[in-house]
Structures are given as C-alpha cells and as structure tokens.
Amino acid sequence: MPTLAEHIASRRTFAIISHPDAGKTTLTEKLLLYSGSIQTAGSVKGKASSKHAVSDWMDIEKERGISVTSSVLQFEHDGCCVNILDTPGHQDFSEDTYRTLMAADAAVMVIDAAKGVEAQTKKLFKVCTLRHIPIFTFVNKMDRESRDPFELMEEIETVLGIGTYPMNWPIGNGRTFRGVFDRQTRNVIAFDGEGRGNSTKKVAEIEAELGDAALDELIGSDNHQNLMDDIELLDGAADEFDLDAVRAGKLSPVFFGSALTNFGVEPFLKEFLRLAPAPLPYTDTISGDLVDPQRKEFAGFVFKIQANMDKNHRDRIAFVRICSGKFERGMEAFHVQGGKKLKLATGTSLMADDRATVDEAYAGDIVGLFDPGIFSIGDTVCKGEHVQFPPIPTFSPEHFARITQVNTLKRKQFVKGMHELAQEGAVQIFREPGFGMESVICGVVGVLQLDVLETRLKNEYGVEVRRQGMPYTDIRWIANDLNELDTSRLNITRDTKLVEDMRGGRLLLFTNSWNVNWAIDHNPDLKLSEVGNVN
Ligand code: G4P
Numbered sequence: 001m002p003t004l005a006e007h008i009a010s011r012r013t014f015a016i017i018s019h020p021d022a023g024k025t026t027l028t029e030k031l032l033l034y035s036g037s038i039q040t041a042g043s044v045k046g047k048a049s050s051k052h053a054v055s056d057w058m059d060i061e062k063e064r065g066i067s068v069t070s071s072v073l074q075f076e077h078d079g080c081c082v083n084i085l086d087t088p089g090h091q092d093f094s095e096d097t098y099r100t101l102m103a104a105d106a107a108v109m110v111i112d113a114a115k116g117v118e119a120q121t122k123k124l125f126k127v128c129t130l131r132h133i134p135i136f137t138f139v140n141k142m143d144r145e146s147r148d149p150f151e152l153m154e155e156i157e158t159v160l161g162i163g164t165y166p167m168n169w170p171i172g173n174g175r176t177f178r179g180v181f182d183r184q185t186r187n188v189i190a191f192d193g194e195g196r197g198n199s200t201k202k203v204a205e206i207e208a209e210l211g212d213a214a215l216d217e218l219i220g221s222d223n224h225q226n227l228m229d230d231i232e233l234l235d236g237a238a239d240e241f242d243l244d245a246v247r248a249g250k251l252s253p254v255f256f257g258s259a260l261t262n263f264g265v266e267p268f269l270k271e272f273l274r275l276a277p278a279p280l281p282y283t284d285t286i287s288g289d290l291v292d293p294q295r296k297e298f299a300g301f302v303f304k305i306q307a308n309m310d311k312n313h314r315d316r317i318a319f320v321r322i323c324s325g326k327f328e329r330g331m332e333a334f335h336v337q338g339g340k341k342l343k344l345a346t347g348t349s350l351m352a353d354d355r356a357t358v359d360e361a362y363a364g365d366i367v368g369l370f371d372p373g374i375f376s377i378g379d380t381v382c383k384g385e386h387v388q389f390p391p392i393p394t395f396s397p398e399h400f401a402r403i404t405q406v407n408t409l410k411r412k413q414f415v416k417g418m419h420e421l422a423q424e425g426a427v428q429i430f431r432e433p434g435f436g437m438e439s440v441i442c443g444v445v446g447v448l449q450l451d452v453l454e455t456r457l458k459n460e461y462g463v464e465v466r467r468q469g470m471p472y473t474d475i476r477w478i479a480n481d482l483n484e485l486d487t488s489r490l491n492i493t494r495d496t497k498l499v500e501d502m503r504g505g506r507l508l509l510f511t512n513s514w515n516v517n518w519a520i521d522h523n524p525d526l527k528l529s530e531v532g533n534v535n
Helices: 004-009 024-035 059-064 095-101 119-130 149-160 213-219 221-236 243-247 265-275 408-423 448-461 513-522
Strands: 011-018 072-077 080-085 106-112 135-140 163-166 168-171 179-182 187-190 251-256 299-307 316-324 326-328 332-335 340-343 360-362 366-371 380-382 399-405 428-430 439-444 465-470 474-478 497-500 506-510
Touching: 004 011, 004 360, 011 024, 011 095, 011 119, 011 265, 024 072, 024 080, 024 106, 024 135, 024 265, 095 119, 095 299, 106 119, 119 149, 135 149, 135 265, 149 163, 149 221, 149 251, 168 221, 168 251, 187 213, 213 221, 243 251, 251 265, 299 366, 299 408, 399 408, 399 448, 408 428, 408 448, 439 448, 448 465, 474 513, 506 513
Parallel strands: 011 080, 011 106, 106 135, 135 251, 163 251
Antiparallel strands: 072 080, 168 179, 179 187, 299 316, 299 380, 316 366, 326 360, 332 340, 332 380, 399 439, 399 465, 428 439, 474 506, 497 506
C-alpha cells in the first residue's frame, strides 16, 4: 500500500490550453487511449454529432455540440496518477476556463503547426503566468503543411515572452513528415503514416546516428541533410535545458507531433510526467506561509461551482482542489468562510460519464462536493489548524449586457436567480447606483455565458428576461478606499459608467481604452485595477 506521501508525490494535475481547433480534444483523447482509460476515441467530445462530451450536462451544450463547463479526467500511467482538468474549447469560453487554471500545477499548450500562437492561446497563457506554473508546448498537426519550426519557436518566445527548449525536432512536415529526432536520446522516431485515424498503434523508434547512410533511406536524403543542419544549429544555440527554469514557468519544453495520427503522443506523455511537478503548494493567507501538499491534514479550495447537473435535484456541485493531505468521504472539515464545521458527505470522481463516488482523494486531486448552497468560489475547507487560501481573482469581463426581467411579478425569483448564479460564478453582476434589482448589468468573459444565463433563469427559476447588449469593452475596479475618493467628483467621459459589484466594490465601465487613459490622465488620485476579488 502506498503511503500518504507516495500517493501525493505521484499526482500530476494539469490543464490543456489551446485556441479552438488546434487539437486539444484530440490530444486529450489520445492521452486517455494510451493510458487505457477509454476504448474509443471520440468519447471526449462529439462536435455537432450524436457523440457528446463526457462533460455535457446542459441542453445548450448538446444542441451546439460544444463543451461549456470544465470537468476532470483521471487516469494512472507510469506510476503517476494523472488529473487532466478539461477546459471548454469553444471560442466563447467562459471564466470557468480561467478558474480551472488556478487549480492546475502545469499547463500543456497545444499549438497548430500551421497557425502558430493564436488569440485564445495568448489569453489563456496570460492566466497561466499568474500562477507561475510550468507550461509545456505540443506543436500539433505536423502531418499537415506546417510553418518552419524555428519560426514557430521564435513566435512563442516573442509573442508569449517565454523561453523555448525543443525536446524533439520534426523531420519534414505534411507529406514529407517522417518523424522526429529526440534530442536527449539522439534517436530518430520514425513516422510510418499508418497510425492514422484512431488506432492505438505504437510508432516505430529507430536508433540511427545522424549522418548514418541508413537514415537516407528511412527519412529521405533531403530530410536527412536538413535535419543535420537544423540539429547543428540547435545544439549550437545558447539555451541549455534548465529544469528550474521550466518549473518556474520561464522555459517551455517543446514537443512536435500529430495527435490525430498518434504520432509523438506517447513520448510526450512520458517526458511530461517526468518533468511536470507533483502538487505545488498554495499560500495560506492567515500565516503567509506556503501550505505543504504533504501536510497530513486535508485542506482545499473551491474553484468552480456547477449547478443542477442532475435536473431532478437542485443541488450544486462545488469542485474542490485538494491542496494538502487526504480527503475521505464523510469526513468532517471546517468551512473557513462559513465559520462552521461540515460533513463532506459526498465526493464524486468526474471521470467520463461515470460519476462514481469517490471514497478517498489526495492533494493534487479534484473532488466534487454536494453543495446545498453554502459555498462560494474561492472558499477554503480544511482539517487541523485553520488555513485560508487566497481568493481566486475575478477576471475582467469582456462583454456586457443589461438583463431585465420581463414579468414584474417574478421579481423575487429574478433576484434569487441572479444572486445564486453570480455566487456560483456563472456571470458577474453589477448594479448602477440608484437602480433597483429588476435590471442588472451582467459581465462575462464569453458571450455564451449570457446564453447559459438566459436558459438557466428560464429553466431553473421560471423567469423570462430581456437582454440588451452594452458597448463596454474595458472594465476597471477602483482601488481607492471609499473615503479616499468621492466618485461623484470623478472627471470621466460621458460614455463611461460607474457601477458597483455585489460586494459594494466600485468600478468603471469604458467603451474603449482611450477612455481609460482619459480617466487616468484627468484624475490624478484615481487608482484603477484590472482584477477584483471574488471574496
Ligand atoms: P480543439 O479541441 O482544440 O478544438 O480541437 P480538436 O481536437 O477538436 O481538433 C480540431 C480538428 O483538427 C479536428 O478535425 C481534428 O480531427 C483535427 N486534428 C487534431 N489533431 C490533428 C493532427 O494532428 N493532424 C491533423 N491533420 N488534424 C488534426 P475536424 O474535421 O474539425 O473534426 P472531426 O470531425 O474530425 O472531429
């Protein structure tokens, strides 16, 4: 039987980030296939087809064939217990994606070899850097016409501001793609093209020295010559592999491959598990110290709340990232924000469509706790000496709409629904000073969140609403203390709006960044911040 320390040390918890269509779902599936967790590819997410994602739980997701919420996939491989935090891949992705990254110890960034760094990769990358977690790069779709690998690496370095270290190097691309050169073993891993589709066939690994005539035959003499030139360039480049820099999120190990044809997935997984960290410590805001994941007592925080997964029940599920010790079903723990002891009655494992009940889980794992409406995003639950993890930042909404109830008789349900959905983190809501609660301003990271809001208000609270888009693009929290700044004296442009969040925090909504600068220039005392705190 492994000890508590061994259980924890074997955990690898990470999220895969990418721009839509780069291949995140395909790579996830192939990782699960290699681990033996699923038998058929296509069961992670079915796009616009009869296949449905394992995380689909709302009609809206099924209708559109996309995954709105994040779930967790767990499997064992090579002595590691691997947790993949799934994140919505659609471009209308939501804050859940951002929050999920707060629970990850590493990120895998999938890049389309023909497209390079795309818009959403940039946004998600920025959130990863908030936590200084290691970021691994998988350059995907090498079986298609691709951009020059040197150019891709340079783009990652300049656009994202992270160093790169190629762990392997592609031999040709598209129709001339013949495999990769492993820089550590100095072996060529050959691509035979037969692994296409969803087979689990392993690829051939051929030991051949660069310059060996046999390689001419295997990969073609042109490819061979190009490879020798490239490797000479790479070996001569100044950057050494530096694990500390990887762990600090300053250097990204880069792998080339093709998830669809299975090429490069297994070597990637092996290296990733070797280099990725075991559960990382989180800060305790009470003592200011780091909480050692190996601490005996259980502690964790809520990073996501999901309501009504089962339509017959109104329960919510609070997703808890375990930061230390061991979780046991039915254990009693202290809910720090509520100031009360609770029985953590049920945990669920979120593997595939089988919501098996979890009896025990360890630091690094995610458990879903049944939540009768007591948890908020960022809350801490712990045993032993009290700890409190830092609040999860509120990410700046990028779209705004005024939501007004249609039937004034339903005021109570509307207020309740808006309040509960905001508490759950489904949307951010703002109030205009002087306005009542029958009309609120909603802010979201992805427009889809507004569709989800409307559907849920109707289905779960019986409330019809009217939605009116608002032209705001930039939001800033006012960081000054209440008595330090009188907002009625602010010198702002006419289309800038002053609002309050649910905790009375003051914010300004701007229609463009020029107006933000105007407010800064004309109000010397005004302190603005791009992030607020959920609690
Ligand atoms: P996402 O989750 O990042 O949005 O991407 P996803 O894995 O769904 O992949 C997007 C498309 O790219 C899919 O094709 C997928 O088959 C293809 N793809 C993924 N990896 C590779 C690869 O290594 N090589 C090639 N050539 N294609 C790849 P689709 O036609 O849009 O969807 P589907 O109908 O095949 O599922």
